[in-house]
Amino acid sequence: MDEAQKTAEFMARIENGEKIEANDWMPEEYRNLLIKQIHMHGVSEIMGAYPEKEWVPKAPSIRRKLALNAKVQDEIGHGQMLLRLAEDLSRPYGRGREALMEDLLNGHVKFHNVFHMPAPTWADAGVIGFLVDGGAIITQAALLESSYAPYARMLKRIVAEESFHMQYGESVVLALAEGTTRQREMLQGAIDRWWEPMMFFFGPRQMGQSAEKMMHYRIRTKTNEELRQKFINRYVPRLQALGMRVPDPLVKKDPVTGEWGYTEPDWVRDTEMVRNNSGPQSQARLHLRRQAHSEQRWVREAVMHATALATV
Amino acid sequence: MESQDVPHWIALLQPIADDEWIIAHRGSEWLGLAPDLEEDLAFSSINQDKMGHAQYYYALLEELGEKTPEDMVYGRSKEQWRHAVVLETAHGDWARLVALRYFYEVFDALRLERLSTASWQPLQDGVRKIRREEAYHLQHFTTWFEMLATGTEESRHRLREAIADLWPLLGGLFLWGPSEHFLTAIGLDSLRGSELQRSWETHVAEKMRSMDLPWPGALSSPVLDGRLGEHSPDMHDLLQVMTEVRRSEPAAHW
Amino acid sequence: MALNAAEYRVYEVFVQRDASQFHVNVGSLRAVNSEMALQMARETFFRREEPCEVWVVPQDCIVASPRDSAYLPVHTMDKQYRLPAGYDNAPRWKRFKAKAMTIEEVAEEMATHKQGGA
Ligand SMILES: [Fe+2]
Ligand SMILES: [Fe+2]
Numbered sequence: 086m087d088e089a090q091k092t093a094e095f096m097a098r099i100e101n102g103e104k105i106e107a108n109d110w111m112p113e114e115y116r117n118l119l120i121k122q123i124h125m126h127g128v129s130e131i132m133g134a135y136p137e138k139e140w141v142p143k144a145p146s147i148r149r150k151l152a153l154n155a156k157v158q159d160e161i162g163h164g165q166m167l168l169r170l171a172e173d174l175s176r177p178y179g180r181g182r183e184a185l186m187e188d189l190l191n192g193h194v195k196f197h198n199v200f201h202m203p204a205p206t207w208a209d210a211g212v213i214g215f216l217v218d219g220g221a222i223i224t225q226a227a228l229l230e231s232s233y234a235p236y237a238r239m240l241k242r243i244v245a246e247e248s249f250h251m252q253y254g255e256s257v258v259l260a261l262a263e264g265t266t267r268q269r270e271m272l273q274g275a276i277d278r279w280w281e282p283m284m285f286f287f288g289p290r291q292m293g294q295s296a297e298k299m300m301h302y303r304i305r306t307k308t309n310e311e312l313r314q315k316f317i318n319r320y321v322p323r324l325q326a327l328g329m330r331v332p333d334p335l336v337k338k339d340p341v342t343g344e345w346g347y348t349e350p351d352w353v354r355d356t357e358m359v360r361n362n363s364g365p366q367s368q369a370r371l372h373l374r375r376q377a378h379s380e381q382r383w384v385r386e387a388v389m390h391a392t393a394l395a396t397v
Numbered sequence: 398m399e400s401q402d403v404p405h406w407i408a409l410l411q412p413i414a415d416d417e418w419i420i421a422h423r424g425s426e427w428l429g430l431a432p433d434l435e436e437d438l439a440f441s442s443i444n445q446d447k448m449g450h451a452q453y454y455y456a457l458l459e460e461l462g463e464k465t466p467e468d469m470v471y472g473r474s475k476e477q478w479r480h481a482v483v484l485e486t487a488h489g490d491w492a493r494l495v496a497l498r499y500f501y502e503v504f505d506a507l508r509l510e511r512l513s514t515a516s517w518q519p520l521q522d523g524v525r526k527i528r529r530e531e532a533y534h535l536q537h538f539t540t541w542f543e544m545l546a547t548g549t550e551e552s553r554h555r556l557r558e559a560i561a562d563l564w565p566l567l568g569g570l571f572l573w574g575p576s577e578h579f580l581t582a583i584g585l586d587s588l589r590g591s592e593l594q595r596s597w598e599t600h601v602a603e604k605m606r607s608m609d610l611p612w613p614g615a616l617s618s619p620v621l622d623g624r625l626g627e628h629s630p631d632m633h634d635l636l637q638v639m640t641e642v643r644r645s646e647p648a649a650h651w
Numbered sequence: 652m653a654l655n656a657a658e659y660r661v662y663e664v665f666v667q668r669d670a671s672q673f674h675v676n677v678g679s680l681r682a683v684n685s686e687m688a689l690q691m692a693r694e695t696f697f698r699r700e701e702p703c704e705v706w707v708v709p710q711d712c713i714v715a716s717p718r719d720s721a722y723l724p725v726h727t728m729d730k731q732y733r734l735p736a737g738y739d740n741a742p743r744w745k746r747f748k749a750k751a752m753t754i755e756e757v758a759e760e761m762a763t764h765k766q767g768g769a
Contacts, residue, residue: 109718134429141425145642145651147452147470150425151445157428158441158698165434165695169679172661181658182433182681207642207651239678257651265649373429381432383555384491385659387548388683393608394540433659435680435691442694537690544683 099303104234107173115302118295119233120174122304127167128189129197133217134160135370136200140210152253156214159246166239173235186378190371192362198355199282201364208261208268208275214254216279220286220316222247227312232303262327269328276324277332284333285350287313317345398517405579406517407461409588412573412624413508414454415480418470420501421447422639423488432491439537446530453523460519471643475633476626479574482619483566485632492545492555497563499542500601502535504570507596511587539604546608560613569619571597662688663713664696665706674706682707 086094092112098105105111134157141157144150172181188194199217204210225244231237261272288296288309299305317336324331335346358364362371398406424444431437455466464472484501488494509531513524545552571590573580580588594616602612621627642651659681665674677696682688688707697705716722731737741751 106718108715131429131434138428140642141428142422142638143641145471147448147466149651151448151452154425154428154441154445154448155698158438158445161429161434161437161441162695162698165438165680166678168434169661169681173679183658242678260651263650265646267646268649377430377432377437381491383549383551384432384545385683387552388544388687389548389657389659391544391548391552391683393543393547394684394686433681435682435695438698439691439694442698533690533693540686540690 099232103232104237105232106234107170114298115304116174116177118299118302118304119236120171121295122299123167123174123236124171124185124188124194125196127164127171127185128194129200130160130167131164131189131374132196132200132370134164135373136202136204136366137210137213139204140207143207145207149257153210156250156253159250163243163246166243170235170239186374190375190379195359195362198285198359198364199279200370201358201362201367202278202282203366205278206271206275208271209278211254211257211261212272212275212279214250215258216254216276216283216320217286218247218250218254219320220283222251223312223315223319224287227307228305230303230306236304258327262329272327273329276329280332281348281350282355283316284313284347285352285355287316289352313347314345317347321345402583403461405583406520407458407463408574408579409583409585410454410458410461410520411463412479412481413512414451414458414469415478415623416484416501416505416570417447417454418451419478419480419635420484420498421445421451422635423484423486424498426488427494443534443537446534450527450530453527457519457523471640475628475636478623478626478628478632480623481566481569481572482621482623482627482629482632483563483569485623485628485635486566487631487634489559489562490555492552493559493562495538495541495545496556496559498534498538500563500567501570502531502538503600504593504597506531506535507593507600508588511585511593514585514587516584542604543608546610557610560610564613565617566619568594568616569621569623571616572618572622572624574624659683660688661710662692662707663710664688664692665708666696666702667704667706668700669703674704679710680707685709 091110095105095110095112095115105115137153137157137160141150141153144153168182168185171185175181175185185194189196199213199220204213222244225240225247228240229237229244231240258272261268290310292300292309296305296309300308318338321331321336333348335348337346338344339346358367362368421444424440424447427437427444428441429437431440451470452466455463455469458469459465463469483497506528509524509528513521513528515521515524542556545556547553571594573588573590577589580586586592598616605612621629660683661679662682662685663676663679665676667674680688680691680695682691685707689705692705692707735754744751
């Protein structure tokens with residue numbers, strides 16, 4: 086069977102709603118799109134650990150400290166599971182964990198815009214759990230129908246853990262909203278900081294070429310705008326119920342179309358920031374990852390040489 | 398429990414609770430910084446377990462009339478903490494972490510073994526559950542200790558440096574404050590510092606011999622005795638960070 | 652050995668949730684040896700459950716059938732005779748004014764947890 090025939094059969098399977106497995110034959114383009122998507126998703130989970138990690142030592146109660154520990158740990162766990170998938174897909178290119186991690190440190194793979202931003206107060210840590218995890222849950226739930234079965238299976242597991250993140254984030258935000266004037270101000274400040282990044286998070290209305298191709302292969306099935314609308318629709322009423330201000334005067338529901346309006350984020354500036362790792366916290370957080378990965382290569386080397394417990 | 402025994406049980410539990418809390422707090426600073434992702438997950442769980450253990454001991458202390466667990470953690474000055482100073486020190490490299498954790502886990506396992514015979518039932522019940530989690534902690538850091546000891550030139554070198562750095566502070570683990578008489582009063586003589594230390598030295602010396610690591614000599618009594626509330630500047634910094642949010646609005650709920 | 656000698660090995664993780672169930676694959680991880688793989692599997696996959704047994708298997712030890720292959724059975728021809736649904740005893744029992752049996756009902760009756768008596 087030649088390449089064109091194989092591709093045609095593959096597309097027929099996809100259109101039939103069949104799921105693809107890691108060892109199935111797949112067009113090079115499909116493999117590369119998957120690697121791009123899952124690699125970016127995985128490193129974003131890992132980089133997403135850092136803004137909240139800063140607040141673990143400062144968490145203001147025993148329960149919050151335990152919960153935030155567990156939540157940040159889960160995010161690293163999501164990164165681990167997703168990188169494993171990307172590693173398996175990258176096998177034909179001879180690339181494994183080390184290579185995929187190096188890509189992050191060298192700027193060859195991007196991570197989500199939100200994790201380039203500072204989290205200067207405890208409320209920011211809560212709003213990350215509330216809005217950023219909220220947004221991530223929407224995008225991840227939309228991927229549960231992905232044509233790539235290992236991704237869909239893993240996302241099921243991830244989404245189950247996210248339901249804890251959602252409860253945790255809401256709990257922190259509710260405590261602040263029920264709290265003192267200063268706590269409410271702190272919360273409003275954090276919402277003001279995170280709203281615009283969240284609009285960017287879902288990507289432009291006009292999707293890029295690779296996003297279109299991912300729709301074609303049913304790696305993803307919903308448009309950026311559909312997801313953003315679901316997010317606004319879910320979170321605006323809740324913020325308003327808490328007496329919090331949505332920091333965008335254009336956020337209104339069109340009574341006819343039911344569509345939410347919003348101010349376009351600065352697409353050019355933020356795209357540059359993600360591409361160049363030039364956001365306010367991009368370098369500091371990459372530095373932490375470098376500390377973990379590159380500066381501790383000696384540890385991984387040592388254990389691979391260890392004679393104690395060497396695997397037969 | 399006889400009312401005259403209450404101060405004895407407090408003298409017993411406070412150092413243990415504080416040891417567990419402080420080592421877990423320092424451990425949690427490693428989130429996202431372990432040498433590989435899988436280890437990040439394993440190590441974080443260990444720290445969460447230990448925070449849970451501390452919380453359990455603090456709840457028992459509250460039953461004995463001490464402050465609430467929250468106030469024990471967030472409402473004490475440096476001088477009121479009773480953990481060993483070695484546990485509060487700011488972290489160094491992974492070899493130091495592994496050495497510290499291995500030494501502590503051996504110590505804690507011995508302490509828990511003896512604690513499991515305590516006559517106070519709630520403590521005995523808690524210790525039974527805690528020991529099941531601690532078995533994993535000891536296993537995990539024993540594995541790490543062995544792997545670094547038998548790894549490369551560099552890992553052996555770093556491990557030896559770490560041991561040399563920690564050794565002068567380790568004696569502080571085996572102290573019990575101004576007097577050990579309370580142990581006799583509550584029937585736990587087996588927890589005496591000298592007893593614990595002898596068992597610990599036997600265990601650790603055997604491991605170091607099998608890993609071909611030189612024995613650095615007898616443990617000395619530390620310059621600062623955390624069991625008496627003496628702490629280093631690192632503890633000052635730790636408390637500043639730990640209570641930062643809480644202090645910003647002391648009356649608030651979070 | 653692994654594809655890249657400078658990396659930890661990949662282990663597939665299988666869990667048996669309780670003694671009545673088979674081991675199922677839940678994902679994979681990297682570990683330097685099987686001892687560490689077991690230790691890591693615990694916190695990578697079971698932070699919120701208490702499994703009864705865990706297996707770790709080097710990924711390169713698994714031999715998988717091709718998805719579309721002679722190794723995989725296909726039942727294209729009528730095999731109704733060996734399926735419970737291939738039998739129409741229920742209406743026939745009815746004609747004899749007796750009730751058809753199902754295996755579930757028998758199993759349920761045999762279950763020890765069930766209270767006896769009327
Ligand atoms: Fe996540
Ligand atoms: Fe999350």
